Amino acid sequence: MKKLKVVLLAGANSIHTIRWANGLQKAGLDVYLISQHPLMHNLNSEVKYYEFSNHGIFGYFLIVAKVRKILAEIQPDILNAHYASGYGTTARLVGFHPYILSVWGSDIFLFPKKSFIHHWLVNKNLLAADAIASTSHCMALETNKLVALKKPIFITPFGIDKDIFYKERNYSASGYLSEDKIVIGTVKSLKPVYGIDLLIKSFAILYNKLKASHPQLAEILRLRIVGGGQELEVLQALAASLNIYNLVEFIGQVNHEQVPEELAKLDIYVALSRSESFGVAILEAGLNQCPVVVSNVSGLAEVVVHEDTGLIVESENINEASEALSKLVLNPELIQRLGANGQKYVLENYLWPVSIKKMVNAFNATIELKHSRNY
Structure with a gap:
């Protein structure tokens, strides 16, 4: 049976990113991680890792062409960007589908409140995704308050090891x-x-x-x-x-x-x-x-x-x-x-295997949804 091939576009400096990457790989997925943030935790050697120089806010725009090229080479089944502001912007500009956007917290609760531009940016990124993954029910509700989404929001909590x-x-x-x-x-x-x-x-x-x-x-x-x-x-x-x-x-x-x-x-x-x-x-x-x-x-x-x-x-x-x-x-x-x-x-x-299963189910449902819309 063919392995599900997923690309994570996320900050490699976050332990939560690494836990998702390692957990999905251990669950049998073919996992790739692309980041402009330096790797700061132990990443399984089986996870393919791409790191670009960190140029802060501008970096999310500067890496678009490079990410697009890597995705063309990998041909993943799905792209999963983490964080609705930074990497969500990169994913939107890359234009790859099927694509699921994972929202984390401050990107939904705090970032959009900074200004009209911040609110507009997050809304654009949410609308560009085929589906949304939220770590909690309360954040799913807050996400829908930002913009009316006619797409699934999957609850994918961080699991505990x-x-x-x-x-x-x-x-x-x-x-x-x-x-x-x-x-x-x-x-x-x-x-x-x-x-x-x-x-x-x-x-x-x-x-x-x-x-x-x-x-x-x-x-x-x-x-x-x-x-x-x-x-x-x-x-x-x-x-x-x-x-x-x-x-x-x-x-x-x-x-x-x-x-x-x-x-x-x-x-x-x-x-x-x-x-x-x-x-x-x-x-x-x-x-x-x-x-x-x-x-x-x-x-x-x-x-x-x-x-x-x-x-x-x-x-x-x-x-x-x-x-x-x-x-x-x-x-x-x-x-x-x-x-x-x-x-x-x-x-x-809330054990980790349950959370991994929920994320994999979200991936498969998003892939099926995208395919059904194409035919």
Whole structure:
């Protein structure tokens, strides 16, 4: 039986791109990856890789002729561009079909709001594709708000690798992971959109309340922030101004391979993002049996069952977030129950093979749709 031949047009610097490429190749597809971004993660040797010099925004236009030439040589069954703005622009100008455009998040929620031109560009790119793939239902709805699409939108969530993130937790006699500390934390880039400032403020409120009501718990409370980015100094200053700097560890950026180790150090994982298209980090935490507290932005709330796999709080509400954290800290048995339920939820709904199957089905349906329109 002939292998399905797919070309991915996407940023090779993103771990999500590499996971799609490797996962599709392992599933038996003939995979090619074209990028103007440098390869920064381990790509299977069986995936054919083409990299062009990165010229930023102009690069998406400059590589059009080269991509067109490569596609003529490969003759793939389908082209899959990732990100509606940059690589979506390249794919539209290349003009290859059948073509499915994968939208990721900020390209739909943030980029079109920058100006009329940005909105126009994304709309043109969405209309040029034969079908759309979205990581979440909430982003599919947002995509349809941008422009009325008379074409399929397939839901293709990022899957979680059981071999990497699955963990059974061993709790101490105190009910927490350790006898001498309770660790609340997150693994996220230090960008305003991810609400790390809200986490720090919520933690400070929690700490001050516990200092008055449960001083023995306040004494062992810690906040662990894993991630690098533009807001580091601002966040460090915030922690200092709230008199909790000595309780906060800023670990810095870690490789994706180290994320499971970091999750295993957290009693509670927190994501108070201001915008999020899909909660892949929440699912990684869940498979690691780590309970979560998340803001009610659509992409996060979509992957959390409130009071069953985690707690959902109102966005920007630091008092509600601190109350949720308090509820967990004061009830270690709830931490354990939510963590176990979260792991079960991911195992049943979001493992990587399921996501790969959904993407392959989207490819085949798009190919069939294109062929039916040609005859």
